[in-house]
Amino acid sequence: MNPVAALEPMRALSQVGTAAIQQALLGPGLLLDVGLAILRVQGDAPGLAQQLHAVYRNFPFRAAPGWADVHLHIHRRRGLRRWVRPQVVFRCDSEEPFDPFPADTALPLMEWGANYLIGRRFNDSLLFHAGVVERDGHALLMPALPGSGKSTLTAALSLRGWRMLSDEFGALDLQRGSFRPVLKPVALKNTSIDVIRAFAPEAELGPEFPRTRKGRVAHLAPSAPAVAARQNHAWPGAVVLPRWRPDGGTRLEPVPPQLVFPTLAFNAFNYAVLGAEGFRAAVSLAQTCPTWQLEYSDLHDAITHLEREWPAVVLQATARRAADSGHEGAMP
Amino acid sequence: MTGFVLAPGVLTAPLGTGWAAYSAVSGETHLLNDESLAVLEALHSDEPTTVAELCSRLAADHGVEAMALATTLQDCWRPLLEAGLVRHCAVPLA
Numbered sequence: 005m006n007p008v009a010a011l012e013p014m015r016a017l018s019q020v021g022t023a024a025i026q027q028a029l030l031g032p033g034l035l036l037d038v039g040l041a042i043l044r045v046q047g048d049a050p051g052l053a054q055q056l057h058a059v060y061r062n063f064p065f066r067a068a069p070g071w072a073d074v075h076l077h078i079h080r081r082r083g084l085r086r087w088v089r090p091q092v093v094f095r096c097d098s099e100e101p102f103d104p105f106p107a108d109t110a111l112p113l114m115e116w117g118a119n120y121l122i123g124r125r126f127n128d129s130l131l132f133h134a135g136v137v138e139r140d141g142h143a144l145l146m147p148a149l150p151g152s153g154k155s156t157l158t159a160a161l162s163l164r165g166w167r168m169l170s171d172e173f174g175a176l177d178l179q180r181g182s183f184r185p186v187l188k189p190v191a192l193k194n195t196s197i198d199v200i201r202a203f204a205p206e207a208e209l210g211p212e213f214p215r216t217r218k219g220r221v222a223h224l225a226p227s228a229p230a231v232a233a234r235q236n237h238a239w240p241g242a243v244v245l246p247r248w249r250p251d252g253g254t255r256l257e258p259v260p261p262q263l264v265f266p267t268l269a270f271n272a273f274n275y276a277v278l279g280a281e282g283f284r285a286a287v288s289l290a291q292t293c294p295t296w297q298l299e300y301s302d303l304h305d306a307i308t309h310l311e312r313e314w315p316a317v318v319l320q321a322t323a324r325r326a327a328d329s330g331h332e333g334a335m336p
Numbered sequence: 337m338t339g340f341v342l343a344p345g346v347l348t349a350p351l352g353t354g355w356a357a358y359s360a361v362s363g364e365t366h367l368l369n370d371e372s373l374a375v376l377e378a379l380h381s382d383e384p385t386t387v388a389e390l391c392s393r394l395a396a397d398h399g400v401e402a403m404a405l406a407t408t409l410q411d412c413w414r415p416l417l418e419a420g421l422v423r424h425c426a427v428p429l430a
Contacts (some may be wrong), residue, residue, distance in 0.1 A: 261352035262367065269365060276363055280347055283358040283365060287349040 016228070018061035026053035028067035031179075032334075035066040039185030039234035040126055040175050043118055044072035048077045049092040051268035058113065059189040059210035062228040074121045078114050080107060080240035096121060106214075111223065112216045115191060119172055122186060123273035129184060130285045131273040132174035137166035137182055140318045142182040142241030144310070145174045145293070147271050153248030154302070156196040159224045160303040163204040166231045169238060173273075176289070178281055187230060189223035199223045203303050239325060242317045243268070243295040244310065255299040256309045265290035292324055339384035339427035340413075346421050348376060362420040372412045374398075376421060384425040387413075 017025065027053060028034040032053060033044040045056070077095040081104050090106035094117040101120060105113040123131055128273035134147035135158030144166070148154035155171050169175075169183055171190040176183055189210065192200055197220060202208055208225040269275045270287040276282075294317060300306035345360025348368070355368040357376065369378070378393050379385055385393075387406060394409075395402040416422040 057356060262354035262356075264353075265351050265356055266367065275365075280345070280358060280360055283347060283349075283356070287351065287356055290351055291349070 014076075015065050016062050016231075017057055017065050020065045022053045022057045024065065024067070025057055028065075029053055029056075032069045033072070035068075035070060035072055036060055036063055036143070037066070037234065039169070039187050040129065041073040041099055041122055041186070042071060043074045043076060045076045045078065045114065047077050047092075049078040049080060049108075049113075050090075050107055052078055052110040052114065055111035055211055057062060057207075059223040059225045061208065061225050062231040063226075064231075074118065074125070076114055076117055076121070078110050078117075078144065089320050109213050109216055111210070112191070112213050112218075112221050115188065115223070118188065127176065128179070129175040129272050130275065130278055130282050131269045132176065132268055133172070133273060134174035135171050135190075136169040136174045136185075136238070137161045138169055138183075138238035138241075139166050139314060141239055142318050142321050143169065143174075143238035144241055144314075144317075145183070145243045145289075146246055147174065147243065147267055148246050149271070151248075153246045154197075155190050155192055155326060156199055156248065156303070157244075157246045157298075158299075159190045159192060159196075159200050159207070160203055161307060162190070162227065162230065163200075163207055164307055167233055167238075168226055176240075176285055177237065178278070178285055180237060180289075181285075182239050184237055185230075187226050187234045187236045189225055191218075192222050192224060194219045199303070200224065239321055240289055240293050240309075241321050242313070243289070245292045245295070245297045245305075246301040247297065247299045249301055250300050252299055252301050254302060254305040254309050256296045256313070257299075259297050261290040261295075264293075264295045292321075294320065337386060337427045339386045340374060340379055340390070340422050340424050341384050341425045342379040342381045343421050343423050345382050346376060346381075348373060353366060357419075357421055364420065366419045366421065371409055372416055375409060375412050378420060384427045386427055387404045 029047055033046040036043040075096055079093055081093050083093040090107035092107050092110050092113055093100055093104045095111050096100050132147050134145050135154045137144050146154050158171045170186040173186040175186050210223040212222040214220050343359055343361055347358040355373040357366050357368050358399050364371050374394055391402040391405045395405050
């Protein structure tokens with residue numbers, strides 16, 4: 005077991021008051037262990053404590069000083085901007101990589117900043133721009149361009165019993181050859197919010213931010229079981245390239261490896277940084293993982309199609325790994 | 337006389353009906369067809385090879401005429417050079 009996880013107190017963020025979160029933000033920082041990384045969040049941005057309370061609700065509450073991989077500071081802008089159209093700024097290691105955001109969008113700024121830093125720093129993993137969910141110990145990777153329905157499908161699968169690893173990063177551990185969770189709230193945008201509300205009225209969505217740079221945004225909180233399993237890896241299973249088509253039916257078409265590879269490699273955050281190691285890892289996934297293009301308009305139908313294929317995916321991946329390693333059933 | 341060598345640190349891998357190649361020098365990745373891959377596999381990084389030598393080598397391996405191969409491979413050189421996978425090199429006179 006991860007030594008950090010072993011020391012975690014039992015209380016989740018939802019079980020402590022927002023005052024305790026606010027105190028942590030203003031003091032030593034709130035530590036959020038998202039699997040791949042531990043984030044330390046500090047700052048006096050208005051409303052951030054309430055927003056974190058809502059969307060990191062199932063994460064353990066840790067405020068004591070301790071190791072963090074990424075340090076995020078979300079502060080109110082000083083001077084006149086404190087009163088006139090107030091703004092918040094994101095700072096990390098004394099740098100401000102983004103322009104300020106309106107003060108009522110602290111959480112989207114924090115999430116954007118955290119993703120930006122994770123994508124630049126964690127080069128012991130190949131970081132695909134993808135949603136990842138797991139079932140039967142195997143990962144379904146969903147790389148896609150913005151607007152393709154990646155987050156919607158990731159959210160929907162996670163609400164139908166698949167374990168969410170990430171909405172944004174397919175983090176392939178280059179040593180172990182398995183996917184690591186980068187478990188953060190799913191950022192749903194515009195009509196995706198309504199689609200998920202209709203699909204699963206019980207979904208734990210945080211506050212809605214009507215005017216971000218990406219339009220209307222709301223975050224889906226990762227479930228308690230997904231949070232509890234955020235140190236558990238998943239073996240590569242299959243790749244799905246989602247494409248939301250509002251007026252079409254569901255189509256699941258196989259994609260050949262020569263088309264999968266560029267989609268994986270050239271959409272990865274750090275493929276160029278990793279050089280030959282990244283090339284070998286992306287080639288291996290493209291060669292071995294069955295891949296489909298999924299066009300969908302109905303989430304229930306799309307999930308039915310995927311779940312029909314999944315037992316064969318798991319069998320194939322298990323056999324492949326057994327052939328590679330000479331033993332079957334090892335956990336990632 | 338001018339020949340060609342394989343750029344150092346080139347990796348290739350099969351991908352379905354095509355191939356991928358990675359250049360450690362440029363850090364770039366390219367998708368290749370069968371003809372371009374055959375050229376890379378027939379070249380060495382430490383032994384300059386002329387087009388005629390390469391065609392003869394491939395012709396012997398694949399049982400086709402060297403002249404016909406030269407025509408087939410004609411379009412491969414420029415993209416391989418531009419991709420940094422192959423380099424021009426002087427061939428020492430015998």
